[in-house]
Amino acid sequence: MINKCIRVVGFFLFIGGLTGLLLLPCCSKTGVSSNIFNQWMQPSDKIKILSTVAMIDDIVRQIGKEKILHMSLISGQIDPHSYEMVKGDDEKLRMATVVFYNGLGLEHGASLSNHLLNHKNAIALGDAVAHKVPEEMIYIDRTIDPHIWMDISLWSLIIDPIVQELSRLDPESAEFYKNNGKNLLEAMQRMDKKIYYAMREIPSPQRYLVTSHDAFNYFTRAYLANPDEEYWQSRVNAPEGLSPDGQLSSSDIQYIVNFLLEKHIQTVFPESSVNRDALNKIIHDCQKKGLKVHMAKSPLYSDSMGGKNSGADNYLDMMWHNTNAILSEWKKN
Ligand SMILES: [Zn+2]
Known part of the structure; x- marks a missing residue:
């Protein structure tokens, strides 16, 4: 388990917004019934x-x-x-x-x-x-x-x-x-293995991930990287840092545009709890440079789980949802 060699897989990320209502009766701002x-x-x-x-x-x-x-x-x-x-x-x-x-x-x-x-x-x-x-x-x-x-x-x-x-x-x-x-x-151990092997459907040279903020480092090291891969961090990138509340500069945007160009990545993944403005700007700038990049259809859940009927309303389903979202985008390209 923890003494695992660093496992890998790679790719990019995604999407948009399911509002998370927890339980049926009326909910407060924070979603609690x-x-x-x-x-x-x-x-x-x-x-x-x-x-x-x-x-x-x-x-x-x-x-x-x-x-x-x-x-x-x-x-x-x-x-x-x-x-x-x-x-x-x-x-x-x-x-x-x-x-x-x-x-x-x-x-x-x-x-x-x-x-x-x-x-x-x-x-x-x-x-x-x-x-x-x-x-x-x-x-x-x-x-x-x-x-x-x-x-x-x-x-x-x-x-x-x-x-x-x-x-x-x-x-x-x-x-x-x-x-x-x-x-x-x-x-949890079963799902850990399941995600690792599911991500291996994506060939190693294509296992890159670009998301809204820097939330997928552990995911990348565990599931996108190859065993003992020294530079696994080169497989993941995001315009916003560890906390998505910083002010982005044009150089932050350009850095991700260059990463997408260099790695030939065609998909960026919005996160359900993060504003999409930065990713939209990146897509726009890529288009100006002739690289077709699109926003993934299904958002990834990073810092929050999905609401009822989202297919991501418990922890393991959330992890499996993210895996499938990444896989399905790769299959489209
Ligand atoms: Zn976060």
Whole structure:
């Protein structure tokens, strides 16, 4: 698993916007059902697990199942990097028995990061992963890349800390959480292999990926690169950095245009939670230089999962959706 040789595959990216509604009754700005919110605010015998992002909440859901109440603070197609708290968030945090967050600089909005630092029981799962396998962490310009969920084998390392914390809070159900964690780990290992082999349908010289922001480094290293490939990072690029909230310059755009020209890449992939303006500008500039580049039909899910009926509304389906989106675009070219 983690001691894997660096695996590879390559290619480009994509798309557009499914608005992520979580559950049926009317939803708030962050996509949380008012029913769930009301339940959350009531006294309960169950432990209440709040996760900052849906990719964590889905893992918590599969470990805790009916024995817990769980909720994601940031749902729908909202950028978690710069997320600032909205009305009701402080109550959700206050009522939580434990808060799981990614850390590694992901949730850096001032109001949220301040609440996480001061919460009575907030656990940074990404930090736990980085502590366990520091050699697996990717750094971009000396900044740690927080998008570790993009490599399933890395993301599976958050199972143990979640099982441990749920078992500490609810010792009578420890065996239940342990078994669920074991089953989930096996499912994640199967999907990890499935994606790796699916990406091998694309010949190595064509396995490049261009997306909206720098969220696919772990995905590229795990699934697009070849084993032990030293320069796997040359297979992935994006106009926006690790957080899609910077100001783009014309040289940022030109850099990606040159990359597309050099690698003969014809597709760029929008991400569901990121504005498409930069990719549209890149496509326009490529056309002026005679290179036909198009926006992929289906968006990739990077920092958020899809909504109900999107085919990407749980973590493993999200990863498989991205794989299929990349594959189907390659088959068109
Ligand atoms: Zn991101």
